[in-house]
Amino acid sequence: xxxxxxxxxxxxxxxxALVTVFVMASLTFFLIRLMPGGPxxxxxxxxxxxxxxxxxxxxxxxASLFSLDLDAPVYQQYxxxxxxxxxxxxxxxxxxxxxxxxxxxxxxxxxxxxxxxxALIISFSxxxxxxxxxxxxxxxxLDHVLTNxxxxxxxxxxxxxxxxxxxxxxxxxxxxxxxxxxxxxxxxIQPGFNLTFIGDALYHASLPILTYVLGxxxxxxxxxxGSTESTLGEDYxxxxxxxxxxxxxxxxxxVGRNAALxxxxxxxxxxxxxxxxxxLIEWLYVYEGLGYVLYxxxxxxxxxxxxxxxxxxxxxxxxxxLLADLLYSRLDPRIRVGGRD
Amino acid sequence: MxxxxxxxxxxxxNQVLRVRDLEIGYSTDRGLVRAVRGVSFDLEDDxxxxxxxxxxSGKTTLGLSLVRLLPQSASIARGEIVFHTASxxxxxxxxxxxxxxxxxxxxxxxxxxxxxxxALNPVMRIRxxxxxTARDHAETDGVLKGRALTERATxxxxxxxxxxxxxxxxxPHELSGGMRQRVMIALGLLLNPRVLILDxxxxxxDVLTQRAIIEVLRELREGHRFAMIFVSHDLSLAAELADRxxxxxxxxxxxxxxxxxxxxxxxxxxxxxLLDAVPTLAGEHQELSSIPGSPPDLxxxxxxxxxxxxxxxxxxxxxEEDPPLIEVAPGQTAAxxxxxxxxxxxxxxxxxxxxxxxxxx
Numbered sequence: 001x002x003x004x005x006x007x008x009x010x011x012x013x014x015x016x017a018l019v020t021v022f023v024m025a026s027l028t029f030f031l032i033r034l035m036p037g038g039p040x041x042x043x044x045x046x047x048x049x050x051x052x053x054x055x056x057x058x059x060x061x062x063a064s065l066f067s068l069d070l071d072a073p074v075y076q077q078y079x080x081x082x083x084x085x086x087x088x089x090x091x092x093x094x095x096x097x098x099x100x101x102x103x104x105x106x107x108x109x110x111x112x113x114x115x116x117x118x119a120l121i122i123s124f125s126x127x128x129x130x131x132x133x134x135x136x137x138x139x140x141x142l143d144h145v146l147t148n149x150x151x152x153x154x155x156x157x158x159x160x161x162x163x164x165x166x167x168x169x170x171x172x173x174x175x176x177x178x179x180x181x182x183x184x185x186x187x188x189i190q191p192g193f194n195l196t197f198i199g200d201a202l203y204h205a206s207l208p209i210l211t212y213v214l215g216x217x218x219x220x221x222x223x224x225x226g227s228t229e230s231t232l233g234e235d236y237x238x239x240x241x242x243x244x245x246x247x248x249x250x251x252x253x254x255v256g257r258n259a260a261l262x263x264x265x266x267x268x269x270x271x272x273x274x275x276x277x278x279x280l281i282e283w284l285y286v287y288e289g290l291g292y293v294l295y296x297x298x299x300x301x302x303x304x305x306x307x308x309x310x311x312x313x314x315x316x317x318x319x320x321x322l323l324a325d326l327l328y329s330r331l332d333p334r335i336r337v338g339g340r341d
Numbered sequence: 342m343x344x345x346x347x348x349x350x351x352x353x354x355n356q357v358l359r360v361r362d363l364e365i366g367y368s369t370d371r372g373l374v375r376a377v378r379g380v381s382f383d384l385e386d387d388x389x390x391x392x393x394x395x396x397x398s399g400k401t402t403l404g405l406s407l408v409r410l411l412p413q414s415a416s417i418a419r420g421e422i423v424f425h426t427a428s429x430x431x432x433x434x435x436x437x438x439x440x441x442x443x444x445x446x447x448x449x450x451x452x453x454x455x456x457x458x459x460a461l462n463p464v465m466r467i468r469x470x471x472x473x474t475a476r477d478h479a480e481t482d483g484v485l486k487g488r489a490l491t492e493r494a495t496x497x498x499x500x501x502x503x504x505x506x507x508x509x510x511x512x513p514h515e516l517s518g519g520m521r522q523r524v525m526i527a528l529g530l531l532l533n534p535r536v537l538i539l540d541x542x543x544x545x546x547d548v549l550t551q552r553a554i555i556e557v558l559r560e561l562r563e564g565h566r567f568a569m570i571f572v573s574h575d576l577s578l579a580a581e582l583a584d585r586x587x588x589x590x591x592x593x594x595x596x597x598x599x600x601x602x603x604x605x606x607x608x609x610x611x612x613x614x615l616l617d618a619v620p621t622l623a624g625e626h627q628e629l630s631s632i633p634g635s636p637p638d639l640x641x642x643x644x645x646x647x648x649x650x651x652x653x654x655x656x657x658x659x660x661e662e663d664p665p666l667i668e669v670a671p672g673q674t675a676a677x678x679x680x681x682x683x684x685x686x687x688x689x690x691x692x693x694x695x696x697x698x699x700x701x702x
Contacts, residue, residue: 235459242408242454243528244446245477253473254462333464333512 009329017322024314028307029081033074042301043094090311091304095297101308104293109312111184112282112289115205116274119212124267127217128260131224132251135259138229146221154218159280162211166284169207181207182286208278208287215277216270220263228259261332264324271320275313356425357535357568358384358407363420365402365411365592372640376402376415378592384568386535391571391583391600393615397636399592400572401455404540407570408452409434409442424449427535448478451529453522455541460525461513467524468494468509474531497527500564501557519550523557533567540572558582576619580604588612591637591647597666598673608675608684610652646678654679 047058084091090101130150134143153161170178180186181204189200231237232255240250282291290309297305329335365377376399384390392400405411407422422434426449437445454460461470471494475485485493495505501523513521522542529537542558543551559582562569571583579586579600586603588596588611596609607613614632634651637643645662649655658678666674669684677683 235454236462238410239454239460239525240462240473242410242446242452243474243477244443244448245473246443249473249477253465257464258462331464334514 010326013322013325017318020318021315024318025082025085025311026078028310028314029078032303032307033077046301085311090308093297093302093305095300095302095305101304104305105290105308105312108288108290108293109316111205111287112275112278112291113316114201115208115287115289116212116271116278118205119209120216120267120271120274122209123213123217124220124263126213127220128224128256128263130217131221131263132228132256132259134221134225135228135232136251138225143225147225150218150221150225152218153214154216154222156215158211158215158274158277159284161214162207162281162284165207165211176207178207184288204287207285208281208289211281211285212274212277216274219266219270223263223266224259227262228255231255231259234258257331261328264328264331268321268324271324272317275317354385354387356383357386358382358425359421359423360407361421361423363403363406363422364418365399365406365415366418367402367412367415369414369640374639375642376592376639377406379420380589380592380594381420382587382594382597384536384570386568387566389562389569389571389582389584391573391579391586392589392594393573393576393579393586394589395574395636397639398589399639400574400589401540402592403589404452404538404570404572407434407536407538408446408450409437410452425535444478444480447474447529447534448532449534450536450538451532451534452538452540453525453529453542455544458518458521458545461521463513465512466509467511467513467516470524470528471497471509471531474528478532493531494527497530498524500530500561501527502553503527517550519546519553522546522550522554526554526557526561530561536568536570538570538572541574542571543573543575543578555581576604576615588615591642592639593647593676594666595648595677596673596675598670598675602670602673606670606673606684607687608669608673608680609677610654610679610683611648612675613683613687614651646676654682 044055044058047053048055088102090105093099093101093104096104130146134146137143156164166178169175184201184204185191185197186200186204189197191197237250237254240254245254278289279291279294281287282289283295286292290313294306294309294313296302297309360383361381363377363380364375367374367376378399380399380403382390392403394400402411402415406415406417411417417435420435424432424434424445426432426445432441432445432449434445461467465473468491472486472490475490475493479485491509494509498505498508503520503523508516508520508524513524516524526537526539526542539558543554546554555578558569562582569582571579573579583600585598586596586600587594588603588609590611596603596607596612603612604616607616611632614630617630618632632651637647637650643650644660646652646655646659646664649659652659654677656678662678664676664678666676667680669675669680675683
């Protein structure tokens with residue numbers, strides 16, 4: 001019976017995720033068509049101004065390129081779009097002719113996932129750990145210093161944090177060679193499961209990761225500090241002491257385990273924020289991930305790529321949230337039953 | 342404070358706890374809250390002692406001090422708490438290093454708390470609560486795990502009339518309030534402690550569940566050799582489960598004696614007031630009376646007898662001099678200058694009626 005509940009919770013959660021993806025895909029479709037000066041006009045205008053071709057020949061070029069009947073009713077275009085989407089066809093890039101969008105997106109996606117994923121894992125575990133120390137040593141000097149640092153870093157927007165890192169660490173103090181760190185890999189490094197590759201990947205991702213960590217760690221520290229403080233006042237902690245449990249066991253299984261639940265729920269929100277922020281951060285460090293692709297495609301008005309990146313980012317955020325939710329239901333047994341009705 | 346009377350009767354019983362002249366205060370912005378003032382009592386190894394009194398009379402502070410779980414703002418100013426361990430050693434509870442204290446807790450003296458609703462870790466199964474407790478006391482008891490642990494936990498849960506198979510696998514939120522309270526009692530029995538402290542064990546439970554818990558405790562009392570300390574404002578609980586009753590007022594014991602003596606022949610006006618405030622379910626209409634006024638401010642205590650502002654017997658002597666515990670009958674002490682008058686008034690008022698009520702309760 002318990003299994004059935006868990007399964008139905010998972011099932012309901014999956015349905016919810018799918019519906020969200022569908023709504024997002026539809027919104028992206030209509031949003032792009034609602035933008036003033038659609039992709040075709042933009043392309044034609046571009047040809048006319050940049051290459052001095054006549055308006056008529058530019059129009060012909062555009063029509064053949066898009067190979068989509070732009071005069072067809074919107075609902076027909078929409079259905080075709082959805083149909084293609086189900087088959088995993090996101091169209092072709094306008095700039096790099098003939099290259100499927102899905103191929104572009106999939107080749108850049110791992111870098112974004114890698115940098116954001118490791119950054120969130122690092123910042124969450126370090127932040128939660130520091131938050132707990134702050135609560136255990138509350139009102140101490142360490143607590144005050146960390147609290148102020150925490151609220152300071154979380155008050156600075158991540159792109160400004162990125163610029164500060166570039167200016168100070170890269171340019172003024174010259175601690176790292178900021179130009180050599182561009183891109184996601186050094187030239188000549190072959191992907192593979194070896195130390196050189198992993199080391200190089202980390203080297204190139206280190207500044208984006210540092211930025212994401214600094215941008216999010218304050219939240220974990222402060223939330224964890226607060227929730228640890230209130231958990232310390234819980235009866236089951238006092239009772240655990242009365243039961244003569246060892247201090248370390250109480251700190252981990254009783255205080256830490258329960259206090260980590262509130263920051264963990266914030267993880268879902270943060271995933272979306274960090275994904276959104278990655279657009280500017282990747283551009284700033286010239287880190288070749290999805291954000292970098294999106295930035296370029298906006299510059300070049302490469303609509304299919306833009307659309308594809310949007311879709312994949314939202315899908316990733318939804319998947320990450322789904323994962324976080326499922327993990328949460330493992331962490332907090334009360335949720336599992338709550339999902340029944 | 343004088344030696345408490347009524348402590349050592351009967352041969353072959355061993356003392357487990359000796360408390361002398363205990364003073365505990367909370368430091369607050371307004372000043373020192375004197376929560377426990379000069380409390381002395383003894384506990385034998387099969388004794389059952391109930392502390393009764395209004396909220397804020399220092400009962401819970403007293404209970405917490407016996408397992409050294411007082412909040413940070415509280416400190417033991419004076420007095421001694423000596424615990425005789427199962428192995429025959431003596432522990433001075435006011436002066437223990439952290440590790441000795443940790444091993445002492447639950448192994449020698451377990452405590453079931455007032456708010457058992459939240460006493461279990463919400464993310465852990467009941468079985469893991471038993472396992473945790475056993476594991477961290479493995480130095481003293483040897484490792485109890487696997488099947489041996491399950492057997493012992495099953496035994497404890499059966500004693501409190503729970504279905505072990507279902508309960509051990511459950512998470513706390515899957516159990517009702519009464520079941521959780523029983524789980525806590527079972528958990529308290531796991532290591533065979535010498536003393537079990539129960540702080541308001543039935544508060545916040547509905548009447549039927551209270552009944553069930555009292556039954557469980559009564560059976561435990563009959564079948565096992567360990568001492569119990571109840572802290573409660575519930576007189577019926579004390580009447581059913583205690584051998585001796587200590588009435589507490591403003592942080593000190595004002596009357597102490599066998600349960601029959603205190604409930605049927607009270608000699609302190611505060612005890613009388615508490616008894617008069619208990620309603621009876623059946624029987625003839627009876628006027629209920631409450632004690633006028635409210636418990637004193639523990640920061641700024643009245644002079645003399647702390648009960649005098651609320652006491653119908655108060656005289657000038659009461660306002661000036663705090664009475665010591667006076668032996669009013671063999672094994673019964675009361676801290677009242679006018680205990681004889683209180684006693685004769687009570688008996689004249691028809692102690693029989695009260696006796697019947699107490700029986701019913």
